[in-house]
Amino acid sequence: SQQGEEDPQALSIQEGENATMNCSYKTSINNLQWYRQNSGRGLVHLILIRSNEREKHSGRLRVTLDTSKKSSSLLITASRAADTASYFCATPRSNDYKLSFGAGTTVTVRA
Amino acid sequence: ETGVTQSPTHLIKTRGQQVTLRCSSQSGHNTVSWYQQALGQGPQFIFQYYREEENGRGNFPPRFSGLQFPNYSSELNVNALELDDSALYLCASSLAGTWTEAFFGQGTRLTVV
Numbered sequence: 001s002q003q004g005e006e007d008p009q010a011l012s013i014q015e016g017e018n019a020t021m022n023c024s025y026k027t028s029i030n031n032l033q034w035y036r037q038n039s040g041r042g043l044v045h046l047i048l049i050r051s052n053e054r055e056k057h058s059g060r061l062r063v064t065l066d067t068s069k070k071s072s073s074l075l076i077t078a079s080r081a082a083d084t085a086s087y088f089c090a091t092p093r094s095n096d097y098k099l100s101f102g103a104g105t106t107v108t109v110r111a
Numbered sequence: 112e113t114g115v116t117q118s119p120t121h122l123i124k125t126r127g128q129q130v131t132l133r134c135s136s137q138s139g140h141n142t143v144s145w146y147q148q149a150l151g152q153g154p155q156f157i158f159q160y161y162r163e164e165e166n167g168r169g170n171f172p173p174r175f176s177g178l179q180f181p182n183y184s185s186e187l188n189v190n191a192l193e194l195d196d197s198a199l200y201l202c203a204s205s206l207a208g209t210w211t212e213a214f215f216g217q218g219t220r221l222t223v224v
Binding site: 033040041043044045048099100103104 | 152159
C-alpha cells in the first residue's frame with residue numbers, strides 16, 4: 001500500500017503561474033521527500049523536509065509540512081515549460097528507510 | 112544527472128522468459144533499492160540490498176530476485192515473465208542507515224509480449 005497520496009492527480013497551468021500540489025500520508029515520519037520525474041525517466045530528488053521543520057525553500061520551490069494533519073505541499077513559483085513533469089512525495093519507513101511513494105501529480109505548463 | 116546507471120534502457124521479452132536488469136550505484140553508496148513503476152502509477156518498492164544481502168522486500172513474488180556485488184552494483188532478475196511485469200524498473204542508491212535522499216537511475220523499460 002502507498003503511504004503518500006498526491007492531490008490533484010493532474011494540473012495544467014500557464015507559464016509564469018504558480019503550481020501547488022499536496023501530499024497526505026498515513027503514519028508518523030522522520031522526513032518527507034519530493035521527487036520529479038520527466039516523461040518515464042528516472043526520479044530526481046527535489047527537496048527533503050524533516051519532521052521538525054515546517055517550511056523549506058529551494059530556488060523556486062517551497063515545501064511545507066504539517067505533521068498534525070499528516071500533509072505536505074509543494075509550491076513551484078513562476079513555472080516554466082521545463083517544469084512539465086510528474087511530481088511524487090515519498091516517505092521513508094521508520095524501520096528501514098525504504099521509500100514509499102504516492103501516485104504522483106502530473107503538471108503540464110503551457111507556453 | 113545522478114551517478115546511478117542502469118542497463119539496458121529498453122527491453123522486450125516474451126511471456127515465460129527470464130530477464131536480468133543491471134544497476135551501478137552512486138560512488139560511496141552502499142545500498143541499492145529496486146522499484147517497479149507501472150504506467151501512470153508511483154514506484155513500488157521491490158527489495159533492497161545492503162552488504163550483498165537482501166535487506167527487506169515489498170509485496171513481490173519470489174520470481175523477483177536480486178544480487179548485490181562487492182562494488183555495490185546490483186542485478187534484478189525476474190523469472191517466468193508475465194504480461195503484468197511490463198513496467199519501468201528503477202534502481203536507487205543510498206547510504207545505509209541515513210535519513211537522506213535516494214539517487215535514481217534512468218530506469219529500464221521492460222515490455223513483456
